[in-house]
Amino acid sequence: MIDSKVTELLKKTQLSVTDGRRRILELFLQHEGALSHGDIEKKAGEKFDRVTVYRTLQAFLEKGLIHSIPSSDNSIRYALCKEECSEGHHRDDHVHFICNQCGNATCLEELVVPSIKLPRGYTAQQVEVLVSGICKSCSSR
Amino acid sequence: MIDSKVTELLKKTQLSVTDGRRRILELFLQHEGALSHGDIEKKAGEKFDRVTVYRTLQAFLEKGLIHSIPSSDNSIRYALCKEECSEGHHRDDHVHFICNQCGNATCLEELVVPSIKLPRGYTAQQVEVLVSGICKSCSSR
DNA sequence: CAACAAATGCAACAAAGTTGCAAAAAGAAC
DNA sequence: GTTCTTTTTGCAACTTTGTTGCATTTGTTG
Ligand SMILES: [Mn+2]
Ligand SMILES: [Mn+2]
Ligand SMILES: [Zn+2]
Ligand SMILES: [Zn+2]
Numbered sequence: 217m218i219d220s221k222v223t224e225l226l227k228k229t230q231l232s233v234t235d236g237r238r239r240i241l242e243l244f245l246q247h248e249g250a251l252s253h254g255d256i257e258k259k260a261g262e263k264f265d266r267v268t269v270y271r272t273l274q275a276f277l278e279k280g281l282i283h284s285i286p287s288s289d290n291s292i293r294y295a296l297c298k299e300e301c302s303e304g305h306h307r308d309d310h311v312h313f314i315c316n317q318c319g320n321a322t323c324l325e326e327l328v329v330p331s332i333k334l335p336r337g338y339t340a341q342q343v344e345v346l347v348s349g350i351c352k353s354c355s356s357r
Numbered sequence: 358m359i360d361s362k363v364t365e366l367l368k369k370t371q372l373s374v375t376d377g378r379r380r381i382l383e384l385f386l387q388h389e390g391a392l393s394h395g396d397i398e399k400k401a402g403e404k405f406d407r408v409t410v411y412r413t414l415q416a417f418l419e420k421g422l423i424h425s426i427p428s429s430d431n432s433i434r435y436a437l438c439k440e441e442c443s444e445g446h447h448r449d450d451h452v453h454f455i456c457n458q459c460g461n462a463t464c465l466e467e468l469v470v471p472s473i474k475l476p477r478g479y480t481a482q483q484v485e486v487l488v489s490g491i492c493k494s495c496s497s498r
Numbered sequence: 499c500a501a502c503a504a505a506t507g508c509a510a511c512a513a514a515g516t517t518g519c520a521a522a523a524a525g526a527a528c
Numbered sequence: 529g530t531t532c533t534t535t536t537t538g539c540a541a542c543t544t545t546g547t548t549g550c551a552t553t554t555g556t557t558g
Contacts, residue, residue, distance in 0.1 A: 232555055234505060253545085265507050270546070272505095286487060288427040290514090290545095311473060316482060324479075330471045332452060332486060337493030338465075341457060344487040345473060346427060352478030373524055375536065394514085406538050411515070413536095431514095431546090 218245055229279040236260075236268045241281070250285050250293035250312075250321035283308040285321055286344055293321045312344070315351035322351065359386055370420040377405050381413050382422070391426050391434035391453075391462040424449040426462055427485055434462045450484070456492035463492065 222241045226233045243251060243259050251259075256269055273294060276282045285293045297308060311327035314320070329345045363382045367374045384392060384400050392400075398410055414435060417423045423435045438449060452468035455461070470486045 232504060234555070236506075266545090267508085267547085268506060275505095284429045286427040286429040288425045288433060288485075290431050290433055292429060292431055313475070313479060324476065326476065327473065330473075332468065332471075332488055334454070334488065334490075335465065335467065335493070337496055338454060338488075339491040339496060340488050341490040342488070344429075344485075344489075346485040346487065347473055347475065347479075347481050347483070348485075349475075349482040350480040352476070355478055355480060373535065375524070377537075407514090408516085408539085409537060 218242060221245060225281065229281055231275060231279060231281075236264045237272055237275075239264065240269070240272050241276070244282065244294075244296045248322070250295040250323070252291045252293045254291065255293075285312045285314075285323075286346060287314070287321075295321070295323050298325070309343070312346050313351060314346065314348045315354055316348055317350055317354040320351060359383060362386060366422065370422055372416060372420060372422075377401075377409050378413055378416075380405065381410065382417070385423065385435075385437045389463070391436040391464070393432050393434045395432070396434075426453045426455075426464075427487060428455070428462075436462070436464050439466070452486045452488060454492060455487065455489045456495055457489055458491055458495040461492060 219238075219242075222238050222245065223233055225241060226237055231237060239260050240256060243256060247259075253269060253273060256273070257266060260269065273282070277284065277294070280297055282294045283297050285295060287293065309329050311324040311329060313322045313324050315322075324347075327345075329343045332340060332343055334340055360379075360383075363379050363386065364374055366382060367378055372378060380401055381397060384397060388400075394410060394414060397414070398407060401410065414423070418425065418435070421438055424438050426434045426436060428434065450470050452465040452470060454463045454465055456463075465488075468486075470484045473481060473484055475481055
């Protein structure tokens, strides 16, 4: 049951269990791939205020339930984090893929981002790899 | 003289030479590092309408004068392309760095993005590498 | 179930981005 | 330089996106 998973996740991160949070987390669990704020607003329907969506995503980010995926078009997408992530400590060192055809963003969990050797003076704290192209389901059609 | 460089670049890309375009291109040439739409609006002063800045950046992008740098905070930055870039054909395969302290974004032209081996079914068209951390000038202070 | 803390919706607002259109400026031709 | 044509600009009006304060509602704990 997806419903118990949702509650479990919220409990584990010490977020109080509300309808809005349950619904949004459910969306992430059901939907393969990442979701933008807009996606969520649409999918969650008229049931929740726009402000609640903002605040929920914010809370999920802070608690390490989700991580954000950068983009070149001013529409950040979010995806569920794996077990290892928690408040403060994220371990989202995988490659992200954005399909130029369907627009979907996916976490390629199996691809660990390479380490980048920076010029003298620079210190890396995080590395993001963002690949765009044609995704699996688009190329099989 | 930076002024002749500016005109030359605009001519080369078949953009008519206007005050606005000259000013904005000048900003890119003077400023080491990338600029966001907001940065440009501020630096260009009251002299130009907000809409003009949007349209100018749009035109520069299309002509391959500048490229955009993705971000996780809904504030795309832009940086000058090198000679090799032209309308349609971009060759911006270098690493980008964003400083968590001063917020500046830089093109690390000398670092070519690694090639990423994708899972079966995926085709890569572009790879972006976005490193965040502490930049050279911030760490030397 | 009572008491407290936290989350929500609403309204009002600020910031960011878009569009149509008339006026102004640039480019081309003479 | 003058004229003609095309492109760019500024303005206004508008939409979309994101933020904040506050009263009401909901969840949590004992
Ligand atoms: Mn991911
Ligand atoms: Mn660059
Ligand atoms: Zn696709
Ligand atoms: Zn810095």
